[in-house]
Amino acid sequence: MNFFRGDFWNGTKSSTPAEFMNFLTEGDVSKIVIVNKKEALVFLTEQALEKASHKGARKSKIFPWENSPNYQFEFGDLQNFENQINSIKEKENLDTILEYSTEQNFLGSFFISILPFLILMLIWFFLMRRMSGSSGGGMGSQIFSIGKSKARLFNEKDNIKINFNDVAGLEGAKEEIQEIVEFLKSPEKFTSLGGKIPRGALLVGPPGTGKTLLAKAVAGEAKVPFFSLSGSDFVEMFVGVGASRVRDLFKQAKDKSPSIIFIDEIDAIGRSRGKNNFVGSNDERENTLNQLLTEMDGFDTNTGVIVLAATNRADVLDKALMRAGRFDRQIHVDLPNLIERKEIFGVHLKPLKTGKTLDVDFLARQTPGFSGADIANMCNEAALIAARKSRKTVGKQDFLDAVDRIVGGLERKSKVLSQKEKQTIAFHESGHATVSWFLEHAAPLVKVTIVPRGISLGAAWYLPEERAIVSEEQMLDEMCATLGGRAAEEVIFNKISTGALSDLEKVTKQARAIVTIYGLNKKIGNLTYYDSTGQSDYSFIKPYSEETARVIDKEISAIVENQYKRAVKLLVKHKENLKKLAKILIEKEVIFKEDLEAIFGVRPFQSEEEKKPKSPPKTRNSRVVAKKVPKTPSKKAPSKNAEKNTGDRS
Template sequence: MSRRADVPAPSTPSTPKTPPRQHRPAWLRWLLPVVAAIAAVAIAILTPGLRTSTPPSTTLTYSQFLSEVDTHQVKTIVVQSSGEASGTLNNGHDYNTVIPAQAGPALLDRLEKADVTVTAALPASGPSVWSQILTWAVIIGPFLVLFWWFQRMGRGAANPIGGVMGVGKSKAKVFDTERPATTFDDVAGYTGPKSEITEVVDFLRAPERYRRAGAVAPRGVLMIGPPGTGKTLLARAVAGEADVPFLSVAGSSFVEMFVGVGAARVRDLFAEARKRAPAIVFVDEIDAIGSRRGGSTAMVSNDEREQTLNQLLSEMDGFDPAVGIVVLAATNRPEVLDPALLRPGRFDRQVTIPLPTLAERAAILAVHCRGKQLGPDVDLQVVARGTPGFSGADLANLANEAAICAVRDDREVLRDADFDAARDRILLGRREGSNVLLPEEKYAVAVHESGHALVAALSEHADPVAKVTILPAGQTLGTTEQLPLVERHLYSESYLTDGLAVRLGGRAAELAVFGQGSTGAANDLAQATELATKMVREFGLSAALGPVGYPRGGSMYLGGGGAELSSRPFAEATQAAIDTEVSRLLRQAEHRAVDLVESHRDALQRLVELLLEHETVDGADVYALVGVDAPTERSGSAPTAIVAPRRAALISKISAEPRERG
């Protein structure tokens, strides 16, 4: 899917440029001298007072003071208007005292007779030195702050958003000299996607090889796939393998509450990439900024996300292919992306990363089991066969849950039973003991699950029975597990018809044994009705309706299905025909299930007794009870490890879903 572009001019491989050195702001240069000057002035003012030695001072009562005056021991006195007085004694000591207001002229006459030098002091002096400094700081401080603010604003005038508090700076994480530890060895499987992305990395390493053939690197590579398939992991592996700078950023980090911030951060991101060219830019969850812009109903296109997308489109068009900048992006919602973003010249390649195949699941499990001790009974190929439809993240969780199960039993070695319990924990929920059920409920669950297993074992095109249990787990009271022998691209009508019968096998057993149904078949009926509706509406498997299809809405990469279309694309008569055909398919499946159960009533009873005794029965025992050979890989069928099911576009995990009760 790559497109041709202009042939770059001959050039030698460019080396990563060192980013310019960041200079300190100008105000930092004069901040230190100003602080030093203020400190020097304060020291100069306070030092004289500190240097003056103060003689010892004595506090006298008024009576003691009069006695000292009468004995001619007082040399001087300074009288304050408040009545406080201080002075010097003949021995050189200072003294303090308080003169009452009633002393009057008699005290002055007494002091005059004793030859005391009397001085009248003015009212209290002005504020202290520290209060003066604080006052000047309060007055001058706001002007200094305003001066600094206007200086910063003036420096960022060319880029208003980027100049204020660094809001417009890109939040990209740059891997320049230190690479992530993840490599392509940590990404099992996906040979095709890895080869395409490796080709891009190889172009940045040795552009002259492609230049000689007239080839240029694609501007962008978009990775598309369901959640958990390893798109971000693959990008980290590219960063670990590449010998060029790698800039990683999330799509949501471009959008903030300020208008214009997203566009400014896009500009800053590509400016950083140009400084470090050749480089790789990775945008994770690009649908956060790459959604479709307003259509014909939008009167004004001034939305912040649209501005950010417009800037991204402009930047991807603006750089020269010879510079060596490649944009990697990942999303699981390609249907919401703007068509202008997907056109050639922007994202030239779209790499689909599907759910892993059987062989890839086994390889992924091997990666996630590194550092874990596996028992001799653990076969990762068997574990992989029991996890159809699992993504890489699901498999990582499976290996971790298996290790947790081993720790619960005080073991360090993982057994096959640990993986089996971990799979049930992920699909169904925590397994409870059988004592949560009443005796009659336990018997009813055994009958119900025996019906599922019996019909599945007697249906030629149904997936083999792997295990039957009546131990509650999550919201299910019992489970019949079916695991496919091969992974299919397509599902035949006979396979789907057998699937309907298996889903209704539990209800058929209840009708045969108890003569009535129960609420235990509610989930089975919902699954069977959904499958029958798809057979009629989407797959064209109804003779009455004919070869027409009315698919549901929603994204195929989010697990299939989605919400119902807002407007029904068919008439009322067509809806009535669909309802009639769905009912017909379900009734035929129920009649067939009841016939199978009635004709094998003895095998059903023995299976019920076996479940009540052991609570869990292996699939091989089920086939032995009904007298049918356990299915093996059919002759002429493809090997079990070559293709992956495209279940999202057809039926989500038809054969992997456990049959639930309750």
């Protein structure tokens, strides 16, 4: 094969069959070589090369020993091409030589033969790169390092900007956490007196209260290596991987001691062993927990390694994990009180452009039961609302609208209600407002609305007191106010609807808590069937007999029905004022406390907060904040202790 045939290398010019026939007729062609039955190579005579018309078809000067063709071209059918050549030779009496040649493209054949192997090598290389991960640890390094810890290491060189100044409120929790930092900074201060550095601290509290934020503040303050990971990082589909990662994590921490290990959501691996294990097979999480228990109880107490962990499900953790010597300290991070909420607002309001007249005390009073995460979300929503309205600063009304958005949900302007439905919802919500107005222990009313929000078609909004304990009278008054909506439908329309679903769900839970949890029922007596350890969740057997179960059902039903009759009695007594309130609500869609005072007079049972002079605007676009009525405490700590009485549901 001639690899260098072409214009650049040897002067071979491209031609056409028609042009070639002219050359052949004139007698300029000495030889024709047909290559692979589709290409013709033309060699000119010495006399033809002297002609001006063939000046461009000169011989190669790079390879002078090579007898290269002067022209080349491709033709169609070989038989026709041969017939044309023979016809011209006979006609012109030419002695032009016609030869045939077969050439092979060795380079192309070589590439075609090795192409499958190249493809397989590329696929293998790609898979190895994927398996090795992005850390550059070499081919297949992830396979061999699957038992290595996934903890992220922070040290003094990392730019961790969060410190204890960024953690507002939580003074008790910060005090204990700061003490742990002092253990690491100057351990001799405590060990010199014979004390031992604690091995672990467990942060327990509802979601959004700042447990992870406290851990980040420790990382920023301690100035020691800080290993951070989640409990789910230990769990893999391979048996033994979790335990291997625990061993590797503690080995790294001891090598860099003094150091801190932070395990977020430790309940992913720290659940009680034997719970909910009906299959009886090997549980990878139990193996991981066993290794964690061994590591925490096995390493020397003076190595300077402290384990921090966070969870909102402390009731499901294994008792061996909670004992002294492992997690020596349990730090409870509760929902912030009034003063702490004010401090939290101070932190989250810093990046916002707020008005000069914004009252932080007012915002703190309007958000009982809000966690730190809720307050952060509220500030962000307020900024978005102000930007949506093209305002230059974030004002008080933006924050009130933000609370409406968070607590009540998005306003559904597209929801079209018939006049009859609107009337039913208006009387339902007016019933809530009327009953709560005349009950001593009901939460103070803020506003009533029939504007659809979220899943609710209407709502009566309250501002509950922050109570440490709740009496039976308070719970019964709240249940009566909750049933006021359905009672109003019966009093006015002499029939009821499905709109009280959420109300019935709430009062049923409260009544069951009165009877089975708090021991406030006379027939059941001073007994509780509440299990704080959570063991009863996995039991098939009830802690009481069938006869007691029937008594419980009867007492729950009696409590609910008695409060319903009480609500009906109150509404019958104030039926005319109820109609006035519903009429105003249909006209305005949103009414406030002042509207109720104009109809019913001053509330008989005013709290100190209610006696303070307030003058909220009475327009729909200027809404006063609405908060939820507190739920009855249950087994799981609620994220907010405030709740709204939702009206009719779709």
